[in-house]
Amino acid sequence: MECRKEQNLKRCNCTYEPCPKKGMCCECLHYHLKMRQLPACCFPPEYEKTYDRSFELFAKLVKQGKI
Known part of the structure; x- marks a missing residue:
């Protein structure tokens, strides 16, 4: 599968x-899951930061x- 990095960056x-x-x-996702975390996109802005x-x-x- 081809990564759509440019598209993904628009909503990251x-x-x-x-x-x-x-x-x-x-x-x-792979990086965060192995550390028992979720990526930034799972959190509202005030908690993501x-x-x-x-x-x-x-x-x-x-x-x-x-959420």
């Missing part, structure tokens, strides 16, 4: 600037109705 909300995986969703991408924070936000 990751604020971590030196990230080499921006726009490469498959690599991003904290760089806490943990499953625990995601579950907490779902429970609070913020």
Whole structure:
């Protein structure tokens, strides 16, 4: 499958600037899942910029109705 990096970059909300995986969703997802995290696109902007991408924070936000 061909990566649509340019298209993906248009909707990527990751604020971590030196990230080499921006726009490469498959690599991003693989990287974060092996660390028990979710990628930036799973979080609202105010939580994404904290760089806490943990499953625990995601579950907490779902429970609070913020996601």
